[in-house]
Amino acid sequence: MALRTTASQTVGPFFHGLLSPGLNNLVGPATRGERITIGGRLLDGDGAALANDGMVEIWQANAEGRYDHPDDVQELPRDPHFRGFGRCGTDAYGVFEFQTIKPGPVAGPEGKLQAPHINVVVFARGLLRHLYTRLYFPGEPLNESDPWLSAVEPARRPTLIAAAEPGGGQRPRRYRFDIVLQGENETVFFDV
Amino acid sequence: MNQPLGYRKPTPGTVPVLLFPAYKSTVKRAPQKEPATVEATLCEVTGPQPTAELFGSASGDLTHFDGGEALGERIIVFGRVLDDQARPVRGALVEAWQANAAGRYANPGDRHEAPLDPHFQGVGRVVTGPEGEYRFLTIRPGAYPWGNSYNSWRPAHIHFSLFGAGLANRLVTQMYFPGDPLLPLDPIFNSVPDPEARQLLVCSLDLASTRPAYALAYRFDIVLRGRYATPMDE
Ligand SMILES: [Fe+2]
Numbered sequence: 001m002a003l004r005t006t007a008s009q010t011v012g013p014f015f016h017g018l019l020s021p022g023l024n025n026l027v028g029p030a031t032r033g034e035r036i037t038i039g040g041r042l043l044d045g046d047g048a049a050l051a052n053d054g055m056v057e058i059w060q061a062n063a064e065g066r067y068d069h070p071d072d073v074q075e076l077p078r079d080p081h082f083r084g085f086g087r088c089g090t091d092a093y094g095v096f097e098f099q100t101i102k103p104g105p106v107a108g109p110e111g112k113l114q115a116p117h118i119n120v121v122v123f124a125r126g127l128l129r130h131l132y133t134r135l136y137f138p139g140e141p142l143n144e145s146d147p148w149l150s151a152v153e154p155a156r157r158p159t160l161i162a163a164a165e166p167g168g169g170q171r172p173r174r175y176r177f178d179i180v181l182q183g184e185n186e187t188v189f190f191d192v
Numbered sequence: 193m194n195q196p197l198g199y200r201k202p203t204p205g206t207v208p209v210l211l212f213p214a215y216k217s218t219v220k221r222a223p224q225k226e227p228a229t230v231e232a233t234l235c236e237v238t239g240p241q242p243t244a245e246l247f248g249s250a251s252g253d254l255t256h257f258d259g260g261e262a263l264g265e266r267i268i269v270f271g272r273v274l275d276d277q278a279r280p281v282r283g284a285l286v287e288a289w290q291a292n293a294a295g296r297y298a299n300p301g302d303r304h305e306a307p308l309d310p311h312f313q314g315v316g317r318v319v320t321g322p323e324g325e326y327r328f329l330t331i332r333p334g335a336y337p338w339g340n341s342y343n344s345w346r347p348a349h350i351h352f353s354l355f356g357a358g359l360a361n362r363l364v365t366q367m368y369f370p371g372d373p374l375l376p377l378d379p380i381f382n383s384v385p386d387p388e389a390r391q392l393l394v395c396s397l398d399l400a401s402t403r404p405a406y407a408l409a410y411r412f413d414i415v416l417r418g419r420y421a422t423p424m425d426e
Contacts, residue, residue: 004205004389008365009365009366011353015351016299017287059240083246106234108233119235128209128380132236181223183224191229
């Protein structure tokens with residue numbers, strides 16, 4: 001028997017009960033991998049920030065490229081100190097930020113590796129359903145052959161590649177990833 | 193490694209159009225370009241495990257916050273989480289949030305001049321059982337005004353967020369109450385193209401599940417995208 005899937009509705013402006021403390025920090029002292037900060041602004045078609053009413057979730061593999069999930073049967077080490085999920089609400093400037101690690105490459109179609117990336121899901125007041133996108137890293141050789149990047153017209157690929165910001169001493173490297181919902185520089189979203 | 197099997201698309205007619213001008217905030221926020229079409233990978237068929245470590249402690253009782261009882265009409269909201277082949281989705285994380293009985297959220301951004309209730313925070317979190325079942329004990333939320341147009345009011349609703357097994361069947365939705373006269377006026381409700389799919393967002397009174405002399409019960413079943421069983425189906 002086939003059932004109709006339940007319709008999506010907007011997350012609305014008052015989802016802050018979903019933001020348990022620490023949900024945007026994915027790392028602990030024992031987590032393996034290179035510490036990074038990823039963050040950016042969530043912007044509308046006028047370039048205006050989604051102040052306090054946008055929510056970003058991330059899902060990623062560990063430093064070796066394995067997801068904390070039973071369906072990931074790749075022969076790669078698990079990291080009991082890394083779950084791979086984060087959630088962050090935007091602040092008054094539309095800014096979101098996560099403390100995480102750089103993920104390893106994950107197996108893709110035809111035995112090829114996907115480029116290291118972070119899966120990003122966007123929710124907001126005014127978005128009637130959530131949007132899927134991906135954050136890729138600049139200068140990765142695997143970006144050239146990544147199946148999802150290749151599915152995007154070259155002119156729009158840069159919207160999926162985070163910008164490395166100059167590091168400061170011991171601080172984790174920071175990658176900037178603005179998400180533009182609409183307009184000229186609209187971020188590429190995927191039909192997942 | 194073989195490619196994992198993907199998830200079926202949502203049923204046609206159930207997906208709101210992103211640009212729905214009657215809901216004013218969609219106008220500048222709805223993407224206008226076509227989404228990129230891609231093959232399923234391990235990245236979307238996996239997703240976070242619904243642990244307390246990640247999401248915080250779970251409680252389905254929203255009526256006892258900070259040592260007292262919430263004001264308003266107590267209700268039980270319950271149902272099953274199923275996939276599109278009517279199979280139970282076990283171990284799904286169900287988060288719910290809502291306004292209090294007066295129509296106000298316990299949220300600093302909510303400026304509606306209705307009383308706050310010190311004993312109602314309005315957030316619940318449960319994980320589905322072996323038959324996909326979940327249950328909340330809460331307060332019937334009030335309607336509230338919003339700035340969409342002159343004198344617009346949201347019908348009473350409870351927000352739901354769900355994680356099935358994979359990122360691909362993530363769902364955020366809202367549950368409404370039967371017979372609410374605000375429903376036909378609500379652009380968020382009306383953004384769902386298929387009227388039958390819209391009606392499935394409305395819960396139904398279930399007298400048999402009521403706790404006598406304590407709380408009425410409303411059933412709300414939720415259907416997530418299901419996963420292909422064989423590569424041939426895909
Ligand atoms: Fe609401």
